[in-house]
Amino acid sequence: MPSALIVDDEADARSVLKKILELFCPQVTDIDEAANGRDALRLASGTAYDLAFIDIKLKNENGIDLAKGISNYCNNIVFVTAFDEYAVRAFQTEAIHFLLKPVDPELLQQAVARGLAGNYRLNLLKDRLFLRTKERINVLKYEEIQYIVGDGNYATFHTTNGGSLMVSRNLAYYEKLIDSPVFARSHQSYLIHLQFISEIMVANHLVIMDDGTKIPISRRLRDPFVKAFMQLK
Known part of the structure; x- marks a missing residue:
């Protein structure tokens, strides 16, 4: 069954995103959480996640740099942030989607559908x-x-x-x-x-x-x- 990893240093943010996933994307049945890059990489290296939702601005860490490591284990990276100024840097990666907090359920559904459609990466910088x-x-x-x-x-x-x-x-x-x-x-x-x-x-x-x-x-x-x-x- 489809699985996902949520990486955010705020417990409330992880809880909210998990709840939205459960309500609006029921096809994703296995959801794990990580509060930092170390735990995220440990989980990702041991589990073939279909999707990884990563907060760009983690405490003392750069979510975009972390995503490069997680992408070795998970093809479908979705960045989540409250700061839209990070959009440009997110676009310059192989993320399949970029979501602003508070997360719009419809946009979340689009991101999940895109990731689960196959081994599909949307490089928004392509061409x-x-x-x-x-x-x-x-x-x-x-x-x-x-x-x-x-x-x-x-x-x-x-x-x-x-x-x-x-x-x-x-x-x-x-x-x-x-x-x-x-x-x-x-x-x-x-x-x-x-x-x-x-x-x-x-x-x-x-x-x-x-x-x-x-x-x-x-x-x-x-x-x-x-x-x-x-x-x-």
């Missing part, structure tokens, strides 16, 4: 990025990004609609996060979506984008960049 500025959370699909320019601890995204968006993360962070063959570095300061390239002027060490933008190619990255472009085409 898109969630970029946070002071004012909002911006969602950019990979297909909307022409190139990214790095400048120290900042990165500026240039999009297909001619717009741009600066965020306070360095280019290396996004290169690792995207990890897609359609993107390649031409230069230490440029990560390019290869499908928006119009021409590569190898001798001149330049990339010409579809909109006419000229981007430099460094000597060190020229050969792997051209190879990545040719393999994509």
Whole structure:
């Protein structure tokens, strides 16, 4: 029968979530609780849980880091928190759902149904990025990004609609996060979506984008960049 692990450092919070599960998700018949990461990992390593509900902000612990360990034993991670500012970090994991306290029973049912539908992981970051500025959370699909320019601890995204968006993360962070063959570095300061390239002027060490933008190619990255472009085409 389907089983679940609830990880929260507050006993009342664990009790409430367990009660909601029992009332609205009766298919989940075996529910265990853990108040800290140590107990959670001990339980998870000994039981093949179908679902793990993890509070992001645990006492003296980071729930997202804990989830990485628990994911070795449970494919379906659901983050639960009272703080919506953690949404971006949660989206950048392989969690199947993100729930805000107080938990909405209908959203809980969706999370459970998603997890029990099979070995299904919803990577909310797949083919898109969630970029946070002071004012909002911006969602950019990979297909909307022409190139990214790095400048120290900042990165500026240039999009297909001619717009741009600066965020306070360095280019290396996004290169690792995207990890897609359609993107390649031409230069230490440029990560390019290869499908928006119009021409590569190898001798001149330049990339010409579809909109006419000229981007430099460094000597060190020229050969792997051209190879990545040719393999994509």
